[in-house]
Amino acid sequence: MPINSRLARLAENPFSRLTGLLAGIEPRLNEPPIVMSVGEPQHETPPLVARIIAEGAALWNRYPPYFGTPEYRAACAAWLARRYRLPDGMITPERHVLALSGTKEGLFQLGLLAVPENKAGKPAAVLFPNPYYLVYAGGALAHGAEAVALDATAASGFLPDLDAIRPDILARAALFYLCAPANPQGAVADLAYLRKAIKLARDWDFVLAVDECYCEIYDRAPPTGALEACLALGGDLRNVLVFHSLSKRSNAAGLRCGFVAGDPDLIARFQQLRSYGGAQVPLPLQHAATALWNDEAHVEPNRALYRRKLDIAEAELGGRFGFYRPPGGFFLWLDVADGEQAAKRLWREAALRTLPGAFTASGQGSDNPGRRYIRVALVHDEATVEIGMRRLAQVLG
Numbered sequence: 376m377p378i379n380s381r382l383a384r385l386a387e388n389p390f391s392r393l394t395g396l397l398a399g400i401e402p403r404l405n406e407p408p409i410v411m412s413v414g415e416p417q418h419e420t421p422p423l424v425a426r427i428i429a430e431g432a433a434l435w436n437r438y439p440p441y442f443g444t445p446e447y448r449a450a451c452a453a454w455l456a457r458r459y460r461l462p463d464g465m466i467t468p469e470r471h472v473l474a475l476s477g478t479k480e481g482l483f484q485l486g487l488l489a490v491p492e493n494k495a496g497k498p499a500a501v502l503f504p505n506p507y508y509l510v511y512a513g514g515a516l517a518h519g520a521e522a523v524a525l526d527a528t529a530a531s532g533f534l535p536d537l538d539a540i541r542p543d544i545l546a547r548a549a550l551f552y553l554c555a556p557a558n559p560q561g562a563v564a565d566l567a568y569l570r571k572a573i574k575l576a577r578d579w580d581f582v583l584a585v586d587e588c589y590c591e592i593y594d595r596a597p598p599t600g601a602l603e604a605c606l607a608l609g610g611d612l613r614n615v616l617v618f619h620s621l622s623k624r625s626n627a628a629g630l631r632c633g634f635v636a637g638d639p640d641l642i643a644r645f646q647q648l649r650s651y652g653g654a655q656v657p658l659p660l661q662h663a664a665t666a667l668w669n670d671e672a673h674v675e676p677n678r679a680l681y682r683r684k685l686d687i688a689e690a691e692l693g694g695r696f697g698f699y700r701p702p703g704g705f706f707l708w709l710d711v712a713d714g715e716q717a718a719k720r721l722w723r724e725a726a727l728r729t730l731p732g733a734f735t736a737s738g739q740g741s742d743n744p745g746r747r748y749i750r751v752a753l754v755h756d757e758a759t760v761e762i763g764m765r766r767l768a769q770v771l772g
């Protein structure tokens with residue numbers, strides 16, 4: 376049966392690769408396994424979520440508005456204005472915000488919106504950092520673009536070196552996914568970096584999509600956002616979209632709630648596209664999500680908990696494995712010389728599941744910028760994280 380040949384270009388999902396890598400390895404340690412390979416926060420979801428969903432029991436027979444309820448979009452716009460100190464009217468609920476059923480589906484669908492048949496008479500390119508969140512490659516390849524993974528190594532501060540992108544690539548660029556704070560390395564982009572990225576997008580006329588879903592998990596200072604950079608450049612939102620999620624901010628990955636905001640022309644086209652095939656968020660869930668965006672009280676203690684876990688990790692691992700405190704996000708990105716070997720040993724000897732960095736990056740052998748690393752998600756409670764760090768230090772130490 377003929378199916379879309381582009382699908383053959385999609386690499387295997389990192390987690391099924393991990394299952395394959397660890398298949399047949401029986402942990403020798405007779406203790407409960409600890410899964411630190413997946414970035415799924417195990418912290419408590421604010422109780423208001425369950426209450427509001429229960430109160431919405433009469434709404435399950437209703438189709439939800441696919442762009443988000445007015446209240447949901449207003450809560451997102453107000454949160455952006457608070458979080459990034461934006462002036463009144465810069466982000467309006469109607470023109471600048473669309474609800475997403477989690478950012479994953481929106482980031483993927485963006486490829487359908489942003490990738491033309493070709494650009495400047497040549498095959499369109501989609502740029503993203505390397506290592507990267509899997510969906511960026513999907514947004515490129517499933518929509519017919521060339522995927523251009525830009526190395527984001529320690530040498531470039533774990534972000535792509537914007538000055539090193541070749542003009543012939545920029546000329547073909549239709550879309551650039553930037554992740555800040557970065558998954559997996561936790562790097563944050565400062566105002567100068569974001570301004571430069573926005574200028575590139577405008578000079579070369581491509582969509583800059585900044586995935587800011589880790590922006591509320593930070594160690595010391597709140598990471599700058601792309602909308603702040605737009606403001607610093609005069610307030611125009613041209614070419615820029617930002618993606619935000621409740622999955623990490625509010626420990627609500629199961630709620631599937633996020634949004635995209637930015638350039639009103641892009642939002643209008645996205646809205647039209649989503650009226651054909653966007654995933655809608657059920658009304659009771661949108662009501663709960665509205666309350667979460669309106670609430671800050673649960674966010675600070677959540678952030679404080681991550682900081683305490685970084686303290687634990689630093690005490691156990693500091694000075695080894697290239698340990699550094701990530702300025703944003705909740706992953707450790709540890710240099711263990713050979714990430715695949717380390718992940719196998721940790722599973723066999725310590726029942727600790729981590730993700731080889733190579734599985735979340737592209738490139739063969741030494742060309743893969745993740746090969747020396749493992750990604751460790753600090754998503755459990757403090758006691759579990761402490762046990763996990765001790766096991767890691769003992770096996771790899």
Ligand SMILES: Cc1ncc(COP(=O)(O)O)c(C=O)c1O
Pocket residue numbers: 414476477478479480508554558586588619620621622628631632633
């Ligand atoms: C960098 C990044 N972006 C987006 C997402 C998707 O989050 P969600 O679809 O839950 O909003 C994730 C999830 O892990 C992620 O790590």
